[in-house]
Amino acid sequence: GAVVSQHPSRVICKSGTSVKIECRSLDFQATTMFWYRQFPKKSLMLMATSNEGSKATYEQGVEKDKFLINHASLTLSTLTVTSAHPEDSSFYICSARVPGGWVNEQFFGPGTRLTVL
Amino acid sequence: KQEVTQIPAALSVPEGENLVLNCSFTDSAIYNLQWFRQDPGKGLTSLLLIQSSQREQTSGRLNASLDKSSGRSTLYIAASQPGDSATYLCAVRKGGSEKLVFGKGTKLTVNP
Numbered sequence: 065g066a067v068v069s070q071h072p073s074r075v076i077c078k079s080g081t082s083v084k085i086e087c088r089s090l091d092f093q094a095t096t097m098f099w100y101r102q103f104p105k106k107s108l109m110l111m112a113t114s115n116e117g118s119k120a121t122y123e124q125g126v127e128k129d130k131f132l133i134n135h136a137s138l139t140l141s142t143l144t145v146t147s148a149h150p151e152d153s154s155f156y157i158c159s160a161r162v163p164g165g166w167v168n169e170q171f172f173g174p175g176t177r178l179t180v181l
Numbered sequence: 182k183q184e185v186t187q188i189p190a191a192l193s194v195p196e197g198e199n200l201v202l203n204c205s206f207t208d209s210a211i212y213n214l215q216w217f218r219q220d221p222g223k224g225l226t227s228l229l230l231i232q233s234s235q236r237e238q239t240s241g242r243l244n245a246s247l248d249k250s251s252g253r254s255t256l257y258i259a260a261s262q263p264g265d266s267a268t269y270l271c272a273v274r275k276g277g278s279e280k281l282v283f284g285k286g287t288k289l290t291v292n293p
Binding site for chain 1 (some may be wrong): 270283285
C-alpha cells in the first residue's frame, strides 16, 4: 500500500509556543490529505481536509486560527498548532488519499504525540 | 449525524481462539466501511475495505462482513495469535464525502 510519514513522531513543548507537524506521502502524489485528532479511549475525529493549492476545510468546532494547515505541494501538508496549551495535548494523525480509482482509500501516517507542558 | 459503535470495548482471549468484533452504524447510506488496526502509540493500518455493494471481504485469517441495511459489520479473526493484540477500529464513509467516521475501537488482547 501507499506510505505516509509524519514528523516528528513525538514532541513536547511549553505552553504558548507553536508546533509544526509534517505529513508526507512518500510514493504517491496526494491532492488531498486529512488531519485527525485522537484522545485516549476516544474515536479519531477529523479536524480538517487539506487540499493542495487551496485553503483547508475545517470541521465544525475546530478553530482554523488555532490549527493552521498548509498543503503547499502534492506530497506535503503541515499542521501548525499555534499558541499551544495543555488541552491541545493529543495524538495527531494524518492521512492521504490515493488519487484515481473508485475506492479513494485513505492511507494513514504513524501519528505525532504532542504534549504541551 | 452518523454514529459508529464498536462492541465490546475490550476483549481478552486465549491464543488459537476464533473471535468476532462488532461494528454498528446509525446511517445506512454509506459508501464503504473500513477496518483498521492500531498498535499502541502508532498510526492506523488498513485491514479490509468493503464497498457498500459488497457483502464481505477476506484477507488471510481476517474476514469482514457488511449488512448495510441493518447497519452492521463484523470482523472475524480466525485462529488468533498474540501478534493480533491491538486496537481494531471500524470507520464508515458516506457517499459523496471524503469524511471517515470512526468508532472508539475494540482493544484485543490475545494471551499466549
